[in-house]
Amino acid sequence: MGESQRKSNFKCLRCGGNMEFVSAEKLQLGQYGLLLGSLINLVSGSLEVEVYCCDACRKLEFYAVDSESAAAGSGIAQAPCPHCSQLHEIDDARCPHCGVRLMD
Ligand SMILES: [Zn+2]
Numbered sequence: 001m002g003e004s005q006r007k008s009n010f011k012c013l014r015c016g017g018n019m020e021f022v023s024a025e026k027l028q029l030g031q032y033g034l035l036l037g038s039l040i041n042l043v044s045g046s047l048e049v050e051v052y053c054c055d056a057c058r059k060l061e062f063y064a065v066d067s068e069s070a071a072a073g074s075g076i077a078q079a080p081c082p083h084c085s086q087l088h089e090i091d092d093a094r095c096p097h098c099g100v101r102l103m104d
């Protein structure tokens with residue numbers, strides 16, 4: 001269960017080699033804020049990421065775990081869209097489902 005759903009067909013941005021899954025890690029955002037950019041504004045504490053390594057040039061890539069699966073434990077508040085009623089993160093400026101503007 002779960003393993004077969006790993007993203008296994010990433011291509012290396014640098015050389016086009018296959019990105020192989022290495023491990024899932026919890027990052028402390030204080031240490032990795034620069035790497036992850038604006039993500040630090042959406043979650044507090046730690047962020048779960050999946051680590052992939054290029055099998056050709058050994059470049060490491062970090063991918064944040066989808067908010068869909070991480071939301072339950074990450075503390076991101078969700079709210080239903082007033083237009084389409086689908087849940088979206090409360091910080092979203094636009095609904096990711098229907099695109100309606102949520103903030104002025
Ligand atoms: Zn590569």
Ligand SMILES: [Zn+2]
Pocket residue numbers: 081082083084085086095096097098099100
């Ligand atoms: Zn919507």
